[in-house]
Amino acid sequence: MIINLSLSDTNKRSNQEDEEEDISYLKERIRYLTQMKISLERDLEYYRQEMTKLLEPPYIEAMLLEVLNDGRAIVKSSTGPNLVVKISNNIDNTKLRPGISVALNNKGSTIVEVLPNIYDPFVEAMEIEDNPGFTFKDVGGLQNQIREIYEVVGLPIVKPELFKSLGIDPPKGVLLYGPPGTGKTLLARSLAGEVKATFIRVVASQFVNKFIGEGARIVREVFKLAREKKPTIIFIDELDAIGSRRIEMGTSGDREVQRTMLQLLAEIDGFDPLDSVKIIAATNRIDLLDPALLRPGRFDRIIEVPLPDKGARLEILKIHTKNMKLKDVNLDYIAQITEGLSGAELKAITTEAGFFAIREKADYVYQDHFIKAVEKVKKRLEEKKQILGIHI
Numbered sequence: 001m002i003i004n005l006s007l008s009d010t011n012k013r014s015n016q017e018d019e020e021e022d023i024s025y026l027k028e029r030i031r032y033l034t035q036m037k038i039s040l041e042r043d044l045e046y047y048r049q050e051m052t053k054l055l056e057p058p059y060i061e062a063m064l065l066e067v068l069n070d071g072r073a074i075v076k077s078s079t080g081p082n083l084v085v086k087i088s089n090n091i092d093n094t095k096l097r098p099g100i101s102v103a104l105n106n107k108g109s110t111i112v113e114v115l116p117n118i119y120d121p122f123v124e125a126m127e128i129e130d131n132p133g134f135t136f137k138d139v140g141g142l143q144n145q146i147r148e149i150y151e152v153v154g155l156p157i158v159k160p161e162l163f164k165s166l167g168i169d170p171p172k173g174v175l176l177y178g179p180p181g182t183g184k185t186l187l188a189r190s191l192a193g194e195v196k197a198t199f200i201r202v203v204a205s206q207f208v209n210k211f212i213g214e215g216a217r218i219v220r221e222v223f224k225l226a227r228e229k230k231p232t233i234i235f236i237d238e239l240d241a242i243g244s245r246r247i248e249m250g251t252s253g254d255r256e257v258q259r260t261m262l263q264l265l266a267e268i269d270g271f272d273p274l275d276s277v278k279i280i281a282a283t284n285r286i287d288l289l290d291p292a293l294l295r296p297g298r299f300d301r302i303i304e305v306p307l308p309d310k311g312a313r314l315e316i317l318k319i320h321t322k323n324m325k326l327k328d329v330n331l332d333y334i335a336q337i338t339e340g341l342s343g344a345e346l347k348a349i350t351t352e353a354g355f356f357a358i359r360e361k362a363d364y365v366y367q368d369h370f371i372k373a374v375e376k377v378k379k380r381l382e383e384k385k386q387i388l389g390i391h392i
């Protein structure tokens, strides 16, 4: 009996232990499965979001051409045409500059995002100004150049009927040549301002140094954009970088430069002289240019933009000091002592004179500030010439 009792006791205890073990096991399972559930729910949410993203129609990438006054904008869509689109309210309007990349909603009707600065050689290679705020009043001297450039480029834009009725083909392109900083860019930009044309500036040397392999495409795109935004003045700076005479075509870089120039010639040859797209090119080295560029119907008008004479220097100084507070300054004398300096250097003198006045905490800019500024700019120029090995 005693033995029986003890056996049943042992059985009871072992059953109880088993049950406890089972309970503990099941509790452990529940904890594990609850965690699994949480983790799977998290995964599910992630895949749900991914699926929504994948099912969402794509945005359309476009380049901003112009912001209109009524809260809309003109863009050039990556699929081709120019579109007039709305601007979503959450867009910071100060970020909207011509040439930037934007995302349009899937209907292509609204700018919904300003895209980060993605590398697009076409956008980077050119500066575009819809309405350059310059006029001929900003140009000192250069009266003859202003008259000539207005006649051959400006008039055909504002009065094409004059040329049509007389049966005259105006030049398609004008070449400006002269030392650096003499106002070639300024002249072209202010002409665009005078005739209310879009101003597109490209720097030809960048095709060779920066946008290798893209030169011909950029030229094509620039002309396409110019036609879309006409009247347009295309300004090609440093033309010699792609338009130099070449004796041999050794490297692939040379061939690339050649391709870019051929594309440029094809574009110039391809458009109508009465079309309101005009090209102004500039160079410091006309002696290097390929004669092919100077054939009739291409850059057949050549205008020299020389260093300013004394009268022109005075005009340039007056232009760049018109908003400065001057006292007892004899600009005529400053013009006298700055022979050989360019417009850009004269502008630098006015800025430097201002800095001298600021450093001295003066209320006005005095003659002495100008004298010191002239010395400084001349010294800087001298150093530059030494470095470049140019002797005067």
Ligand SMILES: Nc1ncnc2c1ncn2[C@@H]1O[C@H](COP(=O)(O)OP(=O)(O)OP(=O)(O)O)[C@@H](O)[C@H]1O
Pocket: 138, 139, 140, 141, 142, 178, 179, 180, 181, 182, 183, 184, 185, 186, 187, 237, 282, 283, 284, 316, 319, 342, 343, 344, 345, 347
């Ligand atoms: N004739 C001028 N009248 C007034 N300002 C001038 C004149 N020439 C040059 N400048 C000033 O110098 C700046 C630089 O000149 P600009 O870029 O037009 O010269 P550039 O001849 O095109 O030079 P580069 O050959 O180096 O490209 C102008 O923006 C302007 O402020």
